[in-house]
Amino acid sequence: MDEVMNGKIDELIQPIITEYQADQLAALSEQN
Structure with a gap:
């Protein structure tokens, strides 16, 4: 479950x- 959430958060x-x-x-x- 945490991996799914981390993947979703990364996408955002x-x-x-x-x-x-x-x-x-x-x-x-x-x-410059």
Whole structure:
């Protein structure tokens, strides 16, 4: 059961992390 929950949570979190990292990269490139 825990493995199923962890997989579901990963599916939810991964796009958020990806978007966050993209925003960070955009902010860095704007500063340079």
